[in-house]
Structures are given as C-alpha cells and as structure tokens.
Amino acid sequence: MRINxxxxxxxxxxxxxxxxxxxxxxxTIFNVLGDVAGHLTILSGCTPTGQSVSPGIVVINGDILYFEGGLVTASVYIHTAQITKTFQDQTDKILIEKKTVKFGLSAPGNMWNWSDFTRLETLKVMMEKINAAATQADLNDIKTRLDKVELKTAPIMNGGIAWFWRKPLSEIPAGWKPCTDFKGKTIFGLDPNDPVFSTLGTTVGSHSKTITQNNIPDYVIPFYGATNSGQTAVGNDLSVIKWNGKAPDGFYDHTYGINSGGKGMPMDVLNRGVIVDFIEPDFQ
Structure with a gap:
C-alpha cells in the first residue's frame, strides 16, 4: 500500500x-523490515566506543525500536512510556505508548543479552558476498569430489589400516596413535589355502632358526676302509681306504664315522631391513 x-x-x-x-x-508497514531483519538485530547506529555504545535502531521480536545507547551492561530491556493527553471531553487518557530499548535489568521475557545482537550488513555488501560465493555447480562438483574422497578414505575412517611411521612417536599427528600389533614383525598376506597364513591376526615365523637332524637333506657320503692284518680288530693299522666299494678278497672291512663338529647355535634368518613404527587412526 502506498499512501500520499x-x-x-x-x-x-x-x-x-x-x-x-x-x-x-x-x-506499521515499516515493521515488516523488522521481520526481514530478524530477532535481535542492529539496523543502524549502536557503535561501540570504549565502554559505551551510541544510540541506534534495533529489532526485537519483529518490532523496530529506538535504542538509547549508553554505558554497556550485560543485558537490555524494552522501556514502555505511556503518555497521557486531555481529550476534548476533558478526560485524560493514554494517547501514546512509546517503547525504547535501554541497557539494564527487567522482568523475565523483557530482557535480552546485548551480546546476542547481530549487526546486519548492507544489501550491497550481502550481494557482493553472494556473487563471490560458490555457485551451485561449484558445490555439486565439491560434493562429487568429497564423495570420492570418502570412498577412498573409508578404510582409514573405520580404523582398518595401519601405516609405517619413520619419525619419533612424539611427532605423531593428531587423530593418530601408535599401532603396537606389529612390533618386531613384518606383514604377510592372508592365504586361506596355506595353513601358516590362513588365520587373520596370527603371529607367524621367527627371526632365528635352529637346524635339527630333520632339516638336513637325506644323503649318504660312502667310504670304506680295510686292514691287511688278516682279521677285523681294533687297533690294526688302516692300510686301504676305498670310496667305491669293499676291499679285495682277504681284507677285513671296517665302518668309520665323521663327527659334525657343530654346536647347535640358532641361525639368523632375518632379512635386511629398516626399523620403523606403525600408526593407526584414532579419530573416534
């Protein structure tokens, strides 16, 4: 409605x-601006200077009200002044109800925190920010890329991975923690067809091995010896040793053993490598 x-x-x-x-x-049509601005907004003025605030215009519950300003306190309230006038019939009646906003205390429901008020930017500034903001196409592209990132990082988010860490544990970034499951171990792939590697999380192997008789290949080193003393006996001089068969007729055969000379010490089977730590997600 336009009135002239x-x-x-x-x-x-x-x-x-x-x-x-x-x-x-x-x-009253101007109060529509209060609805547009919103509850607890500053339309103009109310400039802070030191411990004081200058007068201005604010919106409370959709009403556009004059703010008196003054020394800052934690809360403001609406002060209502009722102005009485004498009518033509000589009776005094309330003609004007004037509302202003002041710093101070009042009853619950008529008091608001000054820190909750928000200063509105001009429409020009708003439009400049809107024009500089991302378009819907930009947002759609970002969402598509974010969806891909979430798919690729899903193993990290659910704690199903561990990464090796080459720096001191004191430098582990936020959101991560030491993974102690792999201390002194390397990693093997699960193989359900191999009993050694068929159970997830099982510790296998050793960095040393002791050779037993069961580990020695099944082989024979044959040799033969004989004495020419005419009989088989201890102490007779060994005069003939043959690797390919028994001694000639008339000689007596003897069996000899070779001592291994070993001491049964475990053998190091550790491959050459670099010592690192492992870390895992700690986002939750």
Missing amino acids: IQFLQTGGVPLTNDLMDVLQEAY
Whole structure:
C-alpha cells in the first residue's frame, strides 16, 4: 500500500480519527523490515566506543525500536512510556505508548543479552558476498569430489589400516596413535589355502632358526676302509681306504664315522631391513 497525504493545502486539513488511523497503518508497514531483519538485530547506529555504545535502531521480536545507547551492561530491556493527553471531553487518557530499548535489568521475557545482537550488513555488501560465493555447480562438483574422497578414505575412517611411521612417536599427528600389533614383525598376506597364513591376526615365523637332524637333506657320503692284518680288530693299522666299494678278497672291512663338529647355535634368518613404527587412526 502506498499512501500520499496532501497536507499542504489551503482551507484547513481535517485531522480526523480516520486520518490518524491511516497514518498509523502506514507506519506499521515499516515493521515488516523488522521481520526481514530478524530477532535481535542492529539496523543502524549502536557503535561501540570504549565502554559505551551510541544510540541506534534495533529489532526485537519483529518490532523496530529506538535504542538509547549508553554505558554497556550485560543485558537490555524494552522501556514502555505511556503518555497521557486531555481529550476534548476533558478526560485524560493514554494517547501514546512509546517503547525504547535501554541497557539494564527487567522482568523475565523483557530482557535480552546485548551480546546476542547481530549487526546486519548492507544489501550491497550481502550481494557482493553472494556473487563471490560458490555457485551451485561449484558445490555439486565439491560434493562429487568429497564423495570420492570418502570412498577412498573409508578404510582409514573405520580404523582398518595401519601405516609405517619413520619419525619419533612424539611427532605423531593428531587423530593418530601408535599401532603396537606389529612390533618386531613384518606383514604377510592372508592365504586361506596355506595353513601358516590362513588365520587373520596370527603371529607367524621367527627371526632365528635352529637346524635339527630333520632339516638336513637325506644323503649318504660312502667310504670304506680295510686292514691287511688278516682279521677285523681294533687297533690294526688302516692300510686301504676305498670310496667305491669293499676291499679285495682277504681284507677285513671296517665302518668309520665323521663327527659334525657343530654346536647347535640358532641361525639368523632375518632379512635386511629398516626399523620403523606403525600408526593407526584414532579419530573416534
């Protein structure tokens, strides 16, 4: 509704109740700006200087109100002043109800924290920020890329991975923790067809091995010896040793053993490598 009242006319403008009602109705239209701005917003003024705030215009519950400013306190309230006038019938009645916002305390429901008020930017500044903001196409592209990142990092997010860490444990980044499962171990792939590697999480192997008789290949080193003393006996001189068969007729055969000379010490089977730590996610 657009109202244009022609006050500047000759003959005397009739200030009737109808005219005053039209003026008040026209004024209430401006309160729509309060709904647009929102509850607890600063439309103008209210500039802080030291411990004080300058007067200005604020919105509380959709009403556009004058703010008196002054020395800052934690809360503000709406002060209502009722102005009485004498009517033509000589009776005094409340004609004007004037509301202003002040620093101070009041009853619950009529008091708000000053820190909750927000200063609105101008429409020009808002439009500049909107124009500089990402478009819907940009957001769609970001979402598509983010979806891919979530798919690729799913093993990390659910704690199903461990990474080797070459720096001191004191430098592990936030969101990660030491993984102690792999201390002194290497990693083998699960193989359900191999009994050694068929159970997930099982510790296998050793960095040393002791050779037993079961580990020695099955082989024979044959040799033969004989004495020419005419009989088999201990102490007779060994005169003939043959690797490919028994001694000639008339000689007596003897069996000899070779001592291994070993001491049964475990053998190192550790491959050459670098010592590192392992870390795992600690996001939860």
